[in-house]
Amino acid sequence: MKDLLIEAIGKKADKDIYILGKGSTIDEFDLGALKDNIIINTNDTELLLPGEICVFHHGWVLDVLEQKGPQAKLYISDRSVVGADSSISAEYVANNPDNADFLLNRFYSSDIHIESSVLISALKIANLLSKEIGSNKNVYLLGFDFTVKTGFTDQMPIHMKESEKEYVEKTLKAQEHLLEMLLSEPDRLSINIKHVGARPYSSFTVDAFKKLTDTNRYSDIYNISSRNKEDSIVKVIAEITTNHFGDRERLKSMIIASKVAGADYIKLQKRDVESFYSQEKLASEYRSPFGNTFRDYRHGIELSHDDFLFVDDLCKKLGIGWFASVLDYPSYLFIKQFDPDMVKLPSTISEHTEFLEAVANDFKKDVVISTGYTHPDYEKFILDTFKNVRNVYLLQCTSAYPTANEATQVGVIRHYYNLSREYNNVIPGFSSHDIGSLCSMMAVAAGARMIEKHVKFGDVSWSHFDEVAVDLVNGDYAKVVDDIRTAERIVGSEIKEVHSTEHHKYWVNK
Known part of the structure; x- marks a missing residue:
């Protein structure tokens, strides 16, 4: 499993990791400028920028992959991806009161699970990569706005009906809570999680992150x-x-x-x-x-x-x-x-x-x-x-x-x-x-x-x-x-x- 992760990132072991979501703020970034880094896609965000690794659970992601063809180098899911170059099969753990308390235990274990929050699974992959590489890597979260109120990206179709908005809002809040659980234990992590957005725990505003990438682009x-x-x-x-x-x-x-x-x-x-x-x-x-x-x-x-x-x-x-x-x-x-x-x-x-x-x-x-x-x-x-x-x-x-x-x-x-x-x-x-x-x-x-x-x-x-x-x-x-x-x-x-x-x-x- 670890060999497959290292193989997927190729010669990018010294690069930062970016995990992509579909919140409206993702449209404010020049994603093309990030392609030299390690990209982890959640669900179908490879339509925004194909990455090295894609993590997903939902069946509709398979429909998208079938239409466009799989583009990531490695897929991690509880579902089979036809035509994928490489894949890791992982057990899906539904979100319910009986197992929620064990999420952190699963996160720090050596086994890979697909959580109901794919973001947490993506962070788990990033954490494993960091351990394997032997250095605490910066992991930037882009497009994770955790609300339907500000909308989603305009660059791709969003698979959500009007009647589902209240349900999705609660799901996103639950995912945000899980992220905050991880952020509360930084000493246990092998990664430096940097959320980009306007949340209380955000490391960068969108404008500040854009300024950061601008300064990093200076040739001299x-x-x-x-x-x-x-x-x-x-x-x-x-x-x-x-x-x-x-x-x-x-x-x-x-x-x-x-x-x-x-x-x-x-x-x-x-x-x-x-x-x-x-x-x-x-x-x-x-x-x-x-x-x-x-x-x-x-x-x-x-x-x-x-x-x-x-x-x-x-x-x-x-x-x-x-x-x-x-x-x-x-x-x-x-x-x-x-x-x-x-x-x-x-x-x-x-x-x-x-x-x-x-x-x-x-x-x-x-x-x-x-x-x-x-x-x-x-x-x-x-x-x-x-x-x-x-x-x-x-x-x-x-x-x-x-x-x-x-x-x-x-x-x-x-x-x-x-x-x-x-x-x-x-x-x-x-x-x-x-x-x-x-x-x-x-x-x-x-x-x-x-x-x-x-x-x-x-x-x-x-x-x-x-x-x-x-x-x-x-x-x-x-x-x-x-x-x-x-x-x-x-x-x-x-x-x-x-x-x-x-x-x-x-x-x-x-």
């Missing part, structure tokens, strides 16, 4: 042009934080999109999960694609040493800087090994003065410090503590998500600008939690030389600071960067000069 991503201006003095930071969700492909796309939008740096985040939070907090219930506890979630979105090496290499080749917020001393030491040009000490740890002092005594390059939720005495502490570092980027910040325009206190940036005249290593800036770009533009006018803005990759509901994060996918972030650069041009130089466009003047007769 290291020659990507940037919208940045060489004469810009304001450093613009795309604050990714943890909105990469621990996914390297998403992270890569976010870095590329930030570069294209014109950002000077991307910023990540690092914390030592087990020591930063209480054990009670870590054990608390928290639903995410990584599991059902807050510990699962936090570990799932943390980047590894190899991930940071990847970031460092990618950013150097792209020509964009990177740094990270460090929330505790172990994380500071972790990030320090990459020899960063700057580190960030966020507002959230402003009361951890021993940690801040330890960084000040050890790190002599640039330090970025946000002042959200602090009083003027914190400013004095920073000025006294960090007087020996190369530069202190002092960022006005209001720790509200989102921040109302009236609460951004852009005037504080002018105060920091005046401080910079007295303290040579102080550089004023703004950490923006407001909506839009007006306050960032005003921050430039007030003297800001660094502006941070949270970014995300598609509108995924569990994004970090989702309300204030600006989307890299739909062009919103590029618009923010453009507005900041426009503000720079409007502010211009502090040295008064006569412009060539000036002409109205009453000259004194001599």
Whole structure:
């Protein structure tokens, strides 16, 4: 059986796996661009894009195959496919209360069953393939919308009568529940399941996934042009934080999109999960694609040493800087090994003065410090503590998500600008939690030389600071960067000069 699976995928063992459904969102993808990957068809989706493996149960699929001829390399079913190159016969397990509880046991067994949810069977095949290949493969679910309300693909006939819609809706919801059961136990899986859609557990929106495939198509991503201006003095930071969700492909796309939008740096985040939070907090219930506890979630979105090496290499080749917020001393030491040009000490740890002092005594390059939720005495502490570092980027910040325009206190940036005249290593800036770009533009006018803005990759509901994060996918972030650069041009130089466009003047007769 395993030999047949490996034989079916041929030379694609190093490729990602795509499982195709028939929801209406499938029509938004360029499926032809996926043909070099491993494709698993469910039911008759080979009419959309013939794959290596097809999994099905229903008899009407045989009628479709008879009309079009079988195109997949391997069929897995409880039915015989006439004319198939290769097939595996599997027992069909109907969905009923007596066996539903045993689905997970069947999923992790070495035997193949055809479940009432063919998607689960397809995921089982993907899981077996991953085990056999010896690496945890990414498995993307396309066209699984789990509702009849948004319709189905327009590219092929749908075998459903009007009277069946309510029944099909309940069936789809049952299938979705089974998928959520699998997603709740990521540690047991040999695959990384990535649903594409608008569900609470989705890894990508449709638009974000399309952006992901676009960036992966660059023949030479290291020659990507940037919208940045060489004469810009304001450093613009795309604050990714943890909105990469621990996914390297998403992270890569976010870095590329930030570069294209014109950002000077991307910023990540690092914390030592087990020591930063209480054990009670870590054990608390928290639903995410990584599991059902807050510990699962936090570990799932943390980047590894190899991930940071990847970031460092990618950013150097792209020509964009990177740094990270460090929330505790172990994380500071972790990030320090990459020899960063700057580190960030966020507002959230402003009361951890021993940690801040330890960084000040050890790190002599640039330090970025946000002042959200602090009083003027914190400013004095920073000025006294960090007087020996190369530069202190002092960022006005209001720790509200989102921040109302009236609460951004852009005037504080002018105060920091005046401080910079007295303290040579102080550089004023703004950490923006407001909506839009007006306050960032005003921050430039007030003297800001660094502006941070949270970014995300598609509108995924569990994004970090989702309300204030600006989307890299739909062009919103590029618009923010453009507005900041426009503000720079409007502010211009502090040295008064006569412009060539000036002409109205009453000259004194001599």
